[in-house]
Amino acid sequence: MIVRRKRTRSQRGEPRRGPGRGRGWAAPLLGWLEEHPRAALASLGRLWRNPGSTLMTALVIAIALALPGALWILLTNTQAASEGWDSGAAISVYLEADLNEQAVAEVEQALAGIDGATLVRTISDDEALAEFREMAGFDAALAELTDNPLPYVVVVEPTATGAGATELGDLADRLAGVTGVDRAQVDLEWVQRLHALLALIERGILLLAALLGAGVLLIVGNTIRLDVLNRRSEIEVIKLIGGTDAFIQRPFLYGGFWYGLAGGIGACGLLILLTALLATPTAELAEAYGSGFRLQGLGAREAAFLLLGGGLLGLIGARLAVGRHLRAIEPA
Amino acid sequence: MIRFDHVSKRYPGQRDALCDVSMHLPAGELAFLTGHSGAGKSTLLKLIALIERVTRGTALIDNVNLATLRRQRIPWLRRQMGIVFQNHQLLYDRSVFDNVALPLVVAGYRSTELGRRVRAALKKVGLLERERAMPITLSGGEQQRVGIARAVVHRPKLLLADEPTGNLDPELSAEIMELFVQFHQVGTTVLVATHDIALLKRFRYPVIALAGGRVAHDDLAGESA
Numbered sequence A: 001m002i003v004r005r006k007r008t009r010s011q012r013g014e015p016r017r018g019p020g021r022g023r024g025w026a027a028p029l030l031g032w033l034e035e036h037p038r039a040a041l042a043s044l045g046r047l048w049r050n051p052g053s054t055l056m057t058a059l060v061i062a063i064a065l066a067l068p069g070a071l072w073i074l075l076t077n078t079q080a081a082s083e084g085w086d087s088g089a090a091i092s093v094y095l096e097a098d099l100n101e102q103a104v105a106e107v108e109q110a111l112a113g114i115d116g117a118t119l120v121r122t123i124s125d126d127e128a129l130a131e132f133r134e135m136a137g138f139d140a141a142l143a144e145l146t147d148n149p150l151p152y153v154v155v156v157e158p159t160a161t162g163a164g165a166t167e168l169g170d171l172a173d174r175l176a177g178v179t180g181v182d183r184a185q186v187d188l189e190w191v192q193r194l195h196a197l198l199a200l201i202e203r204g205i206l207l208l209a210a211l212l213g214a215g216v217l218l219i220v221g222n223t224i225r226l227d228v229l230n231r232r233s234e235i236e237v238i239k240l241i242g243g244t245d246a247f248i249q250r251p252f253l254y255g256g257f258w259y260g261l262a263g264g265i266g267a268c269g270l271l272i273l274l275t276a277l278l279a280t281p282t283a284e285l286a287e288a289y290g291s292g293f294r295l296q297g298l299g300a301r302e303a304a305f306l307l308l309g310g311g312l313l314g315l316i317g318a319r320l321a322v323g324r325h326l327r328a329i330e331p332a
Numbered sequence B: 001m002i003r004f005d006h007v008s009k010r011y012p013g014q015r016d017a018l019c020d021v022s023m024h025l026p027a028g029e030l031a032f033l034t035g036h037s038g039a040g041k042s043t044l045l046k047l048i049a050l051i052e053r054v055t056r057g058t059a060l061i062d063n064v065n066l067a068t069l070r071r072q073r074i075p076w077l078r079r080q081m082g083i084v085f086q087n088h089q090l091l092y093d094r095s096v097f098d099n100v101a102l103p104l105v106v107a108g109y110r111s112t113e114l115g116r117r118v119r120a121a122l123k124k125v126g127l128l129e130r131e132r133a134m135p136i137t138l139s140g141g142e143q144q145r146v147g148i149a150r151a152v153v154h155r156p157k158l159l160l161a162d163e164p165t166g167n168l169d170p171e172l173s174a175e176i177m178e179l180f181v182q183f184h185q186v187g188t189t190v191l192v193a194t195h196d197i198a199l200l201k202r203f204r205y206p207v208i209a210l211a212g213g214r215v216a217h218d219d220l221a222g223e224s225a
Ligand SMILES: Nc1ncnc2c1ncn2[C@@H]1O[C@H](COP(=O)(O)OP(=O)(O)OP(=O)(O)O)[C@@H](O)[C@H]1O
Pocket: A332, B011, B012, B014, B017, B035, B036, B037, B038, B039, B040, B041, B042, B043, B044, B195
């Protein structure tokens, strides 16, 4: 006779609740909450007890993180230093040739009447020629001239400081429209070139950072891989006792995180040291140019980014290495 | 508790280490597993602990089919049992206390309950005063007792022991065996693999004997229902 019964949990091969049977759901949860700090501290203690190798790994990571960090600081400082340069940009207004002094004065007046334009100075044709004469090599060529072919040049600055490239362009167009003006040229090109260059460098730094970030992944991954292999017998025993993969890999993941975080802290230290060493020479250089520019060191945002990024890279590196190698270790 | 039905185990590139083994160990029993060296005792225990997988046949532990158990579920099954190894398998960079606590840590016990249970287990094996010691400073017999404490600290339903008295003198062997009897008396199912004939004679419990990978003798054969 076949008696059909409802199958019990254990007959279906399902787990009894919790590890201790009937301990309710709260106890395992609290145990789990206790387990994470325990794993974190245990892996930290393990690193602490091997200061030599830990420091070496952290230092390698620190250098890998500090390199793009240093370039980034250099870039932001260059950007900051070049910020005021746009406003210093001037427009050279070339007057038509063969104007007499009277006509020049009229054009100057008309230019001064243009909204937003401030006349800085006027370079007469004679002055311009004299400047050319002073330059070596031109002497002989200029001696041949009977006439002065150079026009008057009026240097105009925008009244408003911090005018952008488009505003400068507009102003130049209006200046060029004045009768007696041949053309107006914005002396801005080199600033624009600088900005384009800085944008390129910024991209380059990001690429370099990505590359070195991948390097950090590999460093941490390899360190953790060796760690796993060194603790092979321990892993086997824990597996025999019923430790899950998650339990076994937890201290290794924390280990990777600590390596990355230590590297981030080291990178911050290196960058602070670097800016401290460069602060005085930079200030001296700026003073020589009559500028109040001061080197901007590591900001709080950059520091947070380095610490978090380091920790995250360490965690990911450990995760990539540990999963594969833990699976391969089985008790026999 | 343990039921084998025509179970065979073949290691890659070798003849069957276990061949057509059928046996049943009811819950709450204590039994000896014996046989000559190479008979397959360790292999049988490894199948139960899922250290090795069954090649043919069905093996059930508490009605869980070992052949179809997914890899992720193995830890769960191992937590239901305690295993005593001949070579102790202790972690030598941790104290006696930490070694015994390991099954509870793995199962996520809280530290208050954990300390209580670990000390209870250490007291049981008479090593309470050595909880701070490192395993390497203990004698072979003491290490074996640490291993036993670790195997029972989480109160498993099933206790497996592979040559637990392997290289101990007869007095110590009897002491260890006495511990297994005590766990048996509180309801734990116990299977002890040994080739110590003197021990079998002294403790008269059912014997399953293997020879060349086959069951040669089974005191429990009649009882299985
Ligand atoms: N991992 C393995 N790979 C291949 N063959 C193995 C493996 N383990 C055991 N064997 C073989 O299986 C057979 C049974 O071995 P097992 O270890 O189960 O014997 P045993 O009864 O425990 O012997 P002993 O009393 O010496 O411990 C032996 O022939 C052994 O060579």
